[in-house]
Structure formats: structure tokens, C-alpha cells
Amino acid sequence: MLAQGVRWFDDWFAIENIAPGVHAIGEPRFHQINWNYLIEGQHTALLLDTGPGVRDISEVVRTLTKLPLIALPSHLHFDHTGNLHRFQNIALPDLPVLRACMRDDVLHATDDLFRGFLEGMVWKPVRISKWWPIGRRIDLGGRHLDLIHTPGHSPDSVSLFDRDAKILFAADFVYPGPLYAQTPGADLAAYLATTHALLSQIDDQTQIFCAHGAPDKKGKHRAPLMNSHDISDLQKTLMDIKDSGKMPKETVINARMTLLANDTAFASWRTG
Numbered sequence: 001m002l003a004q005g006v007r008w009f010d011d012w013f014a015i016e017n018i019a020p021g022v023h024a025i026g027e028p029r030f031h032q033i034n035w036n037y038l039i040e041g042q043h044t045a046l047l048l049d050t051g052p053g054v055r056d057i058s059e060v061v062r063t064l065t066k067l068p069l070i071a072l073p074s075h076l077h078f079d080h081t082g083n084l085h086r087f088q089n090i091a092l093p094d095l096p097v098l099r100a101c102m103r104d105d106v107l108h109a110t111d112d113l114f115r116g117f118l119e120g121m122v123w124k125p126v127r128i129s130k131w132w133p134i135g136r137r138i139d140l141g142g143r144h145l146d147l148i149h150t151p152g153h154s155p156d157s158v159s160l161f162d163r164d165a166k167i168l169f170a171a172d173f174v175y176p177g178p179l180y181a182q183t184p185g186a187d188l189a190a191y192l193a194t195t196h197a198l199l200s201q202i203d204d205q206t207q208i209f210c211a212h213g214a215p216d217k218k219g220k221h222r223a224p225l226m227n228s229h230d231i232s233d234l235q236k237t238l239m240d241i242k243d244s245g246k247m248p249k250e251t252v253i254n255a256r257m258t259l260l261a262n263d264t265a266f267a268s269w270r271t272g
């Protein structure tokens with residue numbers, strides 16, 4: 001079930017060392033095939049996304065690093081925040097939509113941001129240790145990650161960019177499979193603007209690791225890797241849809257991606 005170079009942690013989590021100091025932690029048996037990323041510097045480690053919480057990811061993380069750890073969800077959808085409550089040190093991007101979820105110093109995700117009711121999952125309130133402004137250079141010691149706002153799939157989506165290593169952790173912005181712009185808060189105008197923002201910063205040498213994988217032709221799993229051409233293809237698709245004036249529910253982007261959209265996702269184009 002796992003590709004060469006990927007190993008099982010138990011019978012649920014798969015681990016792939018994708019770059020020096022970077023481990024992808026996959027959940028290939030979960031139907032959404034989530035991939036989370038543990039990124040280490042010299043003095044701090046960061047966990048981008050915590051999976052759906054079907055199993056406790058913190059046990060995996062503890063075996064991979066002894067460094068002080070910060071957990072950062074790429075957005076609040078249930079398949080990225082299921083284990084968030086298991087971490088002491090949680091950072092969030094400083095976005096109004098997330099600040100609005102705070103009550104009595106505790107974060108309560110709205111149904112639209114969490115979506116856990118779809119799979120019987122219940123939000124577990126968490127305290128937030130750090131609010132990072134968009135554009136923040138996160139210093140892990142000898143490694144910097146730029147915090148980039150990448151709305152489109154959801155209003156609270158962020159990506160991390162390691163400029164020196166040329167690795168973009170794009171989370172749910174792109175991945176092999178159907179991109180979800182048919183969920184509350186999805187916005188195609190934002191999706192298109194984000195493609196421009198990302199393409200101005202990356203080049204065709206940039207590795208783009210994503211939060212949802214797909215098995216290869218032999219049914220084997222590894223951390224999903226895309227490149228700048230996939231974002232260019234998405235950009236072209238979005239511009240073509242915009243120019244057509246139509247509102248297709250499903251559009252093929254390229255051999256690896258399709259775009260699913262509902263009428264609400266087109267709203268900002270119709271009024272703008």
C-alpha cells in the first residue's frame with residue numbers, strides 16, 4: 001500500500017522523510033487520505049495540520065522530534081484539526097474570520113469552518129498560544145517558513161513557504177484529485193487571486209506538498225507532490241471559467257485535478 005521510501009508507523013499512519021528535517025505523516029486508510037507535515041528547525045518544530053483525529057497523531061510526532069512543538073492548522077476543516085486539542089502550543093493565522101471564533105479565550109470553530117458534522121465529528125475547543133500575522137516569517141532556527149494567506153478553498157486557508165529549500169506546503173489549495181470549491185466559504189475569485197500571489201513567489205523548481213494524496217497506478221501512497229505548472233493550470237482554468245460567464249459544477253484542470261464548485265463560489269464574480 002505504501003510507495004518505496006514510505007514506512008508505516010502503525011497500521012494507520014505512514015511516514016515519509018521528504019526533505020532534510022521534514023516528515024510527511026500520511027493517513028492513507030482515511031477516505032480523504034490526509035497528509036500532515038512535521039517541519040523541524042534547529043530549535044523548534046512545527047506541525048502543519050493534525051489530521052481528522054481518527055487516531056492520535058501526537059504519538060507519531062513525539063517519536064519523530066524532541067524539539068518544542070507548535071501546531072498550526074492550515075484551516076479549521078475537521079480533517080485538519082481533529083487532533084488539535086492534543087497539542088499545548090497552537091498557533092493560528094491572525095485573520096478576522098478566526099478571531100471571530102474566540103469566546104472566553106477559547107477557539108470555537110463555526111460549523112461552516114469546521115464541517116465536522118458531515119462525519120459525526122465534534123469540535124473540541126482549544127486555547128491559542130500565538131496569533132501570527134499573515135506574511136510572518138516563522139523562525140524555527142536555521143529554517144524560516146513564510147505564512148501565506150491562500151483563500152479559495154476556505155477563507156481561513158494558509159500555506160507555508162520555505163524559500164531556501166524551495167518547498168511550498170500548500171495544504172488544500174491544490175492536490176491531486178477534486179478541489180473543493182463547493183463548500184461554505186469557498187470563493188473562486190479568491191482562488192484565482194491566490195494563484196497569482198503564489199505564482200509570483202514560486203518557480204518551476206519549487207516542490208509543492210499538499211494535504212490530500214491519491215494512490216499511484218499501482219495503488220501505492222506517498223506524500224502528494226505538485227509543482228508550479230499545476231497552479232498555472234488551475235489559474236488558466238479559473239480565468240477560462242470567468243471569461244465564459246458560465247458556472248460549471250465540475251471542470252477538469254489537468255490530468256491530476258478537477259475543480260468542483262457551487263453557485264455560491266461564483267458569487268464574487270457575478271457581483272464584482
Ligand SMILES: [Zn+2]
Binds near residue numbers: 077079
Ligand atoms: Zn482537507
